[in-house]
Amino acid sequence: MKHQETIDYFLKITWQNIANKYNQLASEFGITQAIGYLLINIDEQEGTTVSEVAALLGLKSTSLSRIINNLVKEKLIYREGHLTDKRSIKLFLTDKGKEKRHLARVVVKKFNDYLNVHLLESDKIQLVNSLKIINEITTNYKP
Numbered sequence: 001m002k003h004q005e006t007i008d009y010f011l012k013i014t015w016q017n018i019a020n021k022y023n024q025l026a027s028e029f030g031i032t033q034a035i036g037y038l039l040i041n042i043d044e045q046e047g048t049t050v051s052e053v054a055a056l057l058g059l060k061s062t063s064l065s066r067i068i069n070n071l072v073k074e075k076l077i078y079r080e081g082h083l084t085d086k087r088s089i090k091l092f093l094t095d096k097g098k099e100k101r102h103l104a105r106v107v108v109k110k111f112n113d114y115l116n117v118h119l120l121e122s123d124k125i126q127l128v129n130s131l132k133i134i135n136e137i138t139t140n141y142k143p
Helices: 007-027 033-040 050-057 061-073 095-118 121-140
Strands: 077-081 089-093
Touching: 007 033, 007 095, 033 050, 033 061, 033 095, 050 061, 050 089, 061 077, 089 095
Parallel strands: none
Antiparallel strands: 077 089
């Protein structure tokens, strides 16, 4: 089997193409796709723990340190310690972070509207169902 015939090849090149497009669009607002996605996943009222953000992004908490430090430095987010569990740190959006989050949401919505116009509803449902199945069996894969 050629690598261009594997399922993971098409998943990777498709996601890479989407991420590149998001990066191109996000750069107009001074952020990246990864930053936009992180900002979108921080709860505006309650904040979000670093471990929750890591899970939502599919990363390990330790991998987020540099990104979080940069976002704090750029004044997009701030950290706040948990009142009772000193090990738990919550992330909150600053006003500037809320503004960038709004821009990121607009980009995501417009792109998804574009996809919805160009995909048949039945194809979209089939794709989402297939991706859910692939995600589940990938999670359960034990070589």
